[in-house]
Amino acid sequence: MAILVLDMLTTSLILFVVAAGLMIILGVMKLINFAHGAFLTVGGYTAMLTTDAGVSPWLSGPLALIFGFFGGLLIERFIVRPLYDRPLDAILATWGLGIVIGQLITLGFGREVQFAASPLEGTLTLGAIDYSAYRLAVSGIALAIGAGLTALLYLTRFGLNARAVIMNETLARGLGIDSARVRAFTFGLGAGLACAAGALITPLLSVDPNMGLPWLVNSFMLVLVSGVSIPSLLLASLLLGSAQVLVSTFVSPILGGMTIVVLAAAILRINPRGLSFG
Amino acid sequence: MTRVPLLSAEGLVSGYGGAMVLHGVSFSLAEGEILAILGKNGMGKSTLLKTIMGFVAAREGAISFAGQDSTGRSPHLMARDGIAYAPQEFTIFQDLTVEENLRLGAPSDTVFNARVDRLENVFPRMLERLKQRAGTLSGGEQKMLLMSRALLAEPKVMLIDEISEGLQPTMIARMAEALSTARETFGCAILIVEQHLAFALKVADRYAVLKLGEIVEEGAAGDPSAASALAEHLKV
Numbered sequence: 001m002a003i004l005v006l007d008m009l010t011t012s013l014i015l016f017v018v019a020a021g022l023m024i025i026l027g028v029m030k031l032i033n034f035a036h037g038a039f040l041t042v043g044g045y046t047a048m049l050t051t052d053a054g055v056s057p058w059l060s061g062p063l064a065l066i067f068g069f070f071g072g073l074l075i076e077r078f079i080v081r082p083l084y085d086r087p088l089d090a091i092l093a094t095w096g097l098g099i100v101i102g103q104l105i106t107l108g109f110g111r112e113v114q115f116a117a118s119p120l121e122g123t124l125t126l127g128a129i130d131y132s133a134y135r136l137a138v139s140g141i142a143l144a145i146g147a148g149l150t151a152l153l154y155l156t157r158f159g160l161n162a163r164a165v166i167m168n169e170t171l172a173r174g175l176g177i178d179s180a181r182v183r184a185f186t187f188g189l190g191a192g193l194a195c196a197a198g199a200l201i202t203p204l205l206s207v208d209p210n211m212g213l214p215w216l217v218n219s220f221m222l223v224l225v226s227g228v229s230i231p232s233l234l235l236a237s238l239l240l241g242s243a244q245v246l247v248s249t250f251v252s253p254i255l256g257g258m259t260i261v262v263l264a265a266a267i268l269r270i271n272p273r274g275l276s277f278g
Numbered sequence: 279m280t281r282v283p284l285l286s287a288e289g290l291v292s293g294y295g296g297a298m299v300l301h302g303v304s305f306s307l308a309e310g311e312i313l314a315i316l317g318k319n320g321m322g323k324s325t326l327l328k329t330i331m332g333f334v335a336a337r338e339g340a341i342s343f344a345g346q347d348s349t350g351r352s353p354h355l356m357a358r359d360g361i362a363y364a365p366q367e368f369t370i371f372q373d374l375t376v377e378e379n380l381r382l383g384a385p386s387d388t389v390f391n392a393r394v395d396r397l398e399n400v401f402p403r404m405l406e407r408l409k410q411r412a413g414t415l416s417g418g419e420q421k422m423l424l425m426s427r428a429l430l431a432e433p434k435v436m437l438i439d440e441i442s443e444g445l446q447p448t449m450i451a452r453m454a455e456a457l458s459t460a461r462e463t464f465g466c467a468i469l470i471v472e473q474h475l476a477f478a479l480k481v482a483d484r485y486a487v488l489k490l491g492e493i494v495e496e497g498a499a500g501d502p503s504a505a506s507a508l509a510e511h512l513k514v
Binding site: 157160161163164167168170171172173174175176177178179 | 331333352353354357358363365368369370371372373374378381382383385386387427431
């Protein structure tokens, strides 16, 4: 029972950190970034390359974050920004970008499944049970990322500017806020978070060119349900992530994979605001 | 003595899509001066302010600010240059607190901390409501917040779009005082667009009437015959 609870908690927190990058891009830029899954995949391969190069696996997350951030800045500048006035085209462009990234990864690394070393092997004893030390570490990192994002949004000038842009971009520009810079930084941050999330989850799973796709779908549904709110995203991740674990454990892993999508659709059908609060 | 124009427009033409709203508007605003642009609904008053700020592109003509050509400059750069814009609608961030709204008016948090106490003389109520969500303020208080935010920027020019609309007479009087204080304290010039004739003539030095996108009459606000002449233009 205790292991099941820990599975529910750690899965939820992993989902939260994967969806966070998608949420801030949607909030600030009003853009559904369909390349989010591909960024996550890039993070996974960054983790693999980091450990293959003999660098400490602990550095794979920060390296993926930095790589994703600067890559995101370039993508925003040359692909997304020219399409600001054509939001549908911008969404399609991120979808196409995701396909291109996936194909480039296939060209470079092949289709086969590969693995990255875990920075933390073994289990941790919690009372009467032993539990994966790395899953617990990832959960702690996810909470730290959530706290860091909250602090960034609510305790800094950038966060205030970003929230102003989210609420009323025209008014924000009239107050001297360079919304283009806010958008660029946000896209970089979202891409960086996606890559970091990919690097973090890779030691728990494996890497392949399509590893990001199921995470993209689940993240998208979580963000739809939670709106642009970090506490709401955390709540949605806890509820729907836990449900996924329960269905996978007691019913069927295949149905478990569909749980978040089905529950999110049902929640939105009942309440169009979903689980959004704050 | 002729005062040096701080903000001016020459032959400004602008509009939305294929429909032009302004047809060659020219005006000048000197340092520390208050100019009221008067006109009925749909005459192009708000479009004029949006064009100056860069929200609406000028199709023809030129805008000059502080001696520089500002035509086509981005809104955020106009704001940083020293123009504070108080729009008529969607004026505050409803879900942010009063303090957060005010912080956005100042160029940095350090500047905000240094200037916020000055509101004590103009809108002390804002200092009592700093932690309140802006959307829960009354209509009059939201206008106070709008003005307070603009004042914290210490702008060289304020563009104010129908600040008197929907306000009670006592609140309109407060706004007139606030504008005078802004001019005296910061020396800023103010361009107001208004339909409220008495308010506009009370605060302004000069007026101009905008009719179907053109300036059709100009004069000194202190001229005793101004009110009766303008009433004809503003008659519905």
